[in-house]
Amino acid sequence: MSKYKTIIGLEVHIEQNTESKMFCRCSGRYFEKEPNSNTCPVCLGLPGAMPFANKKAIQNTILFGLSFGCEIAKYSKFDRKHYFYPDLPKSFQISQYDLPLCGEGVCEFEFGKVRIKRIHQEEDTGKLTHIEENGVKTSLVDFNRSGVPLMEMVTEPDFSSADDVVTFLKYVQKVVRYLGISDADMEKGSMRLEANISLSSDGSLPNYKVELKNINSFKFLKGAIEAEIKRQEEALDSGEVLIQETRGYDQVRKKTVRQRVKETASDYRYFPEPDLLPIVLTDQDIEEVKKGLPELPSKKQSRFEDSYGISAQYAELLTEEKEKADFYELLVKETKLDPKKIAGEIINNKSYEGVVTVEEFLKLYERENPKLESDASVITDVVSKVLAANSDAVAKYKAGKIEVIGFLIGQVQRELRGKADPAETKKILENLLS
Numbered sequence: 001m002s003k004y005k006t007i008i009g010l011e012v013h014i015e016q017n018t019e020s021k022m023f024c025r026c027s028g029r030y031f032e033k034e035p036n037s038n039t040c041p042v043c044l045g046l047p048g049a050m051p052f053a054n055k056k057a058i059q060n061t062i063l064f065g066l067s068f069g070c071e072i073a074k075y076s077k078f079d080r081k082h083y084f085y086p087d088l089p090k091s092f093q094i095s096q097y098d099l100p101l102c103g104e105g106v107c108e109f110e111f112g113k114v115r116i117k118r119i120h121q122e123e124d125t126g127k128l129t130h131i132e133e134n135g136v137k138t139s140l141v142d143f144n145r146s147g148v149p150l151m152e153m154v155t156e157p158d159f160s161s162a163d164d165v166v167t168f169l170k171y172v173q174k175v176v177r178y179l180g181i182s183d184a185d186m187e188k189g190s191m192r193l194e195a196n197i198s199l200s201s202d203g204s205l206p207n208y209k210v211e212l213k214n215i216n217s218f219k220f221l222k223g224a225i226e227a228e229i230k231r232q233e234e235a236l237d238s239g240e241v242l243i244q245e246t247r248g249y250d251q252v253r254k255k256t257v258r259q260r261v262k263e264t265a266s267d268y269r270y271f272p273e274p275d276l277l278p279i280v281l282t283d284q285d286i287e288e289v290k291k292g293l294p295e296l297p298s299k300k301q302s303r304f305e306d307s308y309g310i311s312a313q314y315a316e317l318l319t320e321e322k323e324k325a326d327f328y329e330l331l332v333k334e335t336k337l338d339p340k341k342i343a344g345e346i347i348n349n350k351s352y353e354g355v356v357t358v359e360e361f362l363k364l365y366e367r368e369n370p371k372l373e374s375d376a377s378v379i380t381d382v383v384s385k386v387l388a389a390n391s392d393a394v395a396k397y398k399a400g401k402i403e404v405i406g407f408l409i410g411q412v413q414r415e416l417r418g419k420a421d422p423a424e425t426k427k428i429l430e431n432l433l434s
């Protein structure tokens with residue numbers, strides 16, 4: 001047991017899959033397009049270009065907020081966040097500072113409560129590629145992604161282990177996929193994670209936090225958090241004073257490495273974006289968006305357990321993806337088979353992979369579950385034959401060794417190639433032996 005309390009808060013950026021970008025009409029689907037082919041004066045930050053907000057993106061962010069119990073602000077606004085970097089053509093990002101679209105929310109997990117501090121709307125940057133050509137190092141910039149809608153979720157420091165962080169983030173990923181608002185693919189960069197970690201020796205919030213950045217898989221995030229906790233423990237043990245900084249993860253050495261000493265909020269010189277109107281919403285606007293909220297994975301999972309009598313583990317597997325859950329429910333409704341049996345089949349039998357229609361399922365189901373022989377006269381004939389051929393076992397049974405019935409059932413199954421109804425066979429055997 002460590003003498004320090006680990007305190008972790010998260011910042012998650014999720015890129016939306018809207019048709020168009022956040023503040024212009026360029027396509028929001030930039031992946032694998034010819035570099036700089038998907039741009040216009042707005043997303044290139046040319047002087048005089050006027051941005052206008054994407055309504056669908058704002059609705060998506062509201063849906064995301066509602067899914068985590070966030071209060072939706074009736075008045076929020078856009079702000080300019082200034083910093084200089086070659087992938088940011090305006091030298092500022094349009095984001096939200098003091099009045100975010102989604103305010104506080106709470107979410108329950110097995111490990112405890114997670115409080116959401118805020119979720120705000122912003123835009124993505126361009127993308128840099130660093131290459132070396134003829135021995136010369138060059139950086140290339142592609143603005144196709146510049147201005148794609150981005151949502152940023154910030155949590156309170158409610159996590160105390162890497163495992164809890166991963167559980168939460170996997171849930172966030174599942175939710176945005178259920179909502180259909182992002183593919184949340186970490187390798188492609190459409191879901192980006194940052195964890196703020198500090199250790200406390202007396203339970204109170206320390207005056208520093210170390211930000212882990214640029215981590216593109218759950219596995220690396222877990223590794224990075226665990227390595228960082230260890231580094232901080234050792235530093236504190238040796239009397240070192242820890243400072244606010246940004247660190248990355250060296251996957252090979254399994255150590256975190258310093259990237260930069262962090263700026264504070266005032267370094268960004270935030271001020272209200274003068275070219276965009278504030279976002280003003282009525283109760284009715286919010287109600288209207290709420291109607292588009294699907295049943296969320298956690299709720300679906302518990303409903304599956306209750307209505308279909310399946311285990312929590314099965315319910316979790318079946319609700320992993322919305323499509324999978326919908327197909328399961330279609331099968332329950334259309335085939336009239338036992339829901340538990342259907343769940344067992346599609347979870348445990350690889351033959352069902354790729355099956356998407358009820359017809360395909362039933363065809364396979366019949367192949368995988370040959371009809372049982374339950375005709376009493378057919379079974380009785382075979383049972384009589386088996387009893388005649390196994391007088392030893394019969395004698396043992398009659399002498400009180402009733403467990404030999406298992407052997408006799410096995411013999412009947414052999415004769416009927418495994419198709420004998422086991423319950424019926426046992427009943428007939430017991431009758432003939434008594």
Ligand code: ZN
Binds near residue numbers: 026042147
């Ligand atoms: Zn554009």
Ligand code: MN
Binds near residue numbers: 095
């Ligand atoms: Mn951000």
